[in-house]
Amino acid sequence: MKPNKRHTQAPDLNRRRFLARSSTAVVGLGMLSSGLLTPSAWAAQAVGEHASATLLRMARDIYPHDTLEDKYYAAVLTPLADKANSDADLKKLLTDGVRKLDSRCDKLFARTYLELENEPDRVLVLRAIEDGAFFQRIKGDLMMGIYNNPELWPRFGYGGSAWEKGGYINRGYDKIDWL
Incomplete structure (x- = not known):
């Protein structure tokens, strides 16, 4: 059996190349964690960067969970943006x-929705449009x-x-203190 050339050659990765590639990865992770690369880019191709960021902020205001990362909201909105492309x-x-x-926010606060830092102000604007097709x-x-x-x-x-686990009995639900 002939030896496979691919397995007999030394890997094409030396110390210098390893350090260069890993530093690039570290810089990318740093940009992501600092917010320079944000999940708001999820819909930029479909509706533009501003609309993408606005929809993400709107999503967080509609269902505010401070412990959830933006990626979970973006994961929900991404299929919507994909569908908007077609x-x-x-x-x-x-x-x-x-x-x-943004127009409503401009009339009330002379700012866009993204520029409104006060959450109650954003909620006030959302309540005004909550019956419309866009919000729904x-x-x-x-x-x-x-x-x-x-x-x-x-x-x-x-x-x-x-139901697959036999119901709620003996599964810790009897210890819920908020009911």
Whole structure:
């Protein structure tokens, strides 16, 4: 049996190349953790960077969970943005919705939605549009995407569906003190 050349040659990775590649990875991670590369870029291709960041802020204001990272909200909104790339009506709903949201904020506070630092001010604006199709679409996708995500259930104190496990008896639910 002939030896395979690929396995008999020394790896093409020396100390200098290893250090160069790992420093690039460290810089990238640093940019991500510092916020220079943000999950708000999830929809930038579909609706633009401003709308993308606005929708992410809006998502966090609709379902505010301070302990959840932006990546969970972005993971819910990404399929929406993907669909907006091929669905002109959805793209219009999202872009017009953000534009109208910013317009309302500008009239009330002379700022865009993203520039509003005070959460109660943002909630006031969201309450004014909560019956509209734009808000309802975002809210509906978020509700199913966040609360139907088994990865997040432990963070909410939910153990998942109980019927497959014999119900709730003897599974710790008798110790809930908030009921």
